[in-house]
Amino acid sequence: MAGALEYRGPAPVDGVDVATMGQLPAVEAQATDTTLYGDQVSTLRRADAIWGETLSPGYLTVWATIAPRSIAASVAKFCVYAAHTGLAGFDFGVYVGPNLSSVERKATVSGLAWIATVGMKSVNLGTLTVNRGDVVAFAGLTTGSGTAPRLASTTPATGAGASALLNETPYSVYRSGQAAPLPTTLNLNDAVWTRANQKFWGSLR
Template identity: 35%
Template sequence: MATDIPHVDFKSVASSAAQNELIDRVNSHDADIITNSSDISALDSRVTTAEGGINTNSSDIGGLDTRVTSLEATSHPIRTQATDTELYGDIVNSHRRGDCYHSEVLSNGFMTAFACISPKTFTANELRLCVTGAGSSPGTFDIGFYKGSSLSNLVQQFTSFGSELVDTTGMLILPFDSGISVSEGDYIAVEMIATNWGTSPEFSSTPTGPNAQLLMNDTPYSVYEGSRSYPLDDPIDFTATTWSLSNQSYWFALA
């Protein structure tokens, strides 16, 4: 790189030698500018090449993103057992079927309500319970399905009644009049009551145990109230102080 051009007093007259030196130095700077222009042109070419590579890689990244998204949508965690959805068609259930081998009586005059949270959004077409002990010397039986965004305000969506619903053992399937929309995060619940039975019906539930309600109902998901009769509540407030906490929870499913 040429050195800086020396200062010349504008009032003085430069010698021919000084003029020639100035011209040489200007020419030298011109040469540097031409050289730098060549370097700049080379850099521009390299940047253009790099940009082309980035564009190519962007296309590759986009393709990989699509493939990863597809894999995430179709992949399943490693497991050794089928779900209740795969085995029985339960879309959502309050507990796994295998955890509800206990048979719990629905005693006369006990309004009983039990709830869970839906882990998915779907349309429910039927309510399922399992009658493990048939009622005899028939009385009354009423059952309802509820949903809502808060345990303190679950609104009735469907009801059914009749002693014939629980006078034989097996799955109790109650089709809804029309599909009921359930959103992920909704509280879903069942309330039921039996009155005046000689032998009250029994249903599948979680096992009972001493003080089990302390674990199960830290949030009140399974409650009851004695000395009640139909009609069912609408809405239900699971947090009301009139309820007692159950030491088990009946099984139910939606499909």
């Protein structure tokens, strides 16, 4: 008596035939900014940092992120894509706090030498404790009437070892009419801030 064909091979497991399971392609590991560069907390992926964001004179500009892990940071990084000319001052600060309404300045560096040449800049933090969920903010302030520096996540795409940047993710805040020194605390939820179509990169490690 004729009947329907019956499958008698290995039983499927979650839709995959056991007989062919070993032939599935392996999943390749994806390098991250942590494995590539040592970044532990950063405001965005390096590949997402738009090149050459301008740090305009007289504007206190702040960019921030939420720490995805707890770390004891020793270095903060930012990168000068294009150097300044003719400015009077530069201040850079690292802030940490439990939320956007309350971040406290933990480290500051000042001086035009920081933005006089193109390249990655390292700010020594000693040991800075950052807890998972903390807000980490970076602030930059230039003064004077010269040409503002531009910040990115890598140096210009020329010369040995240079690399181009891809994509952009805009978002930073600023307030005008500012002068040094940087504030000891910031409330990034305050109405005094204006949202900018810019996204700066900074990292802790």
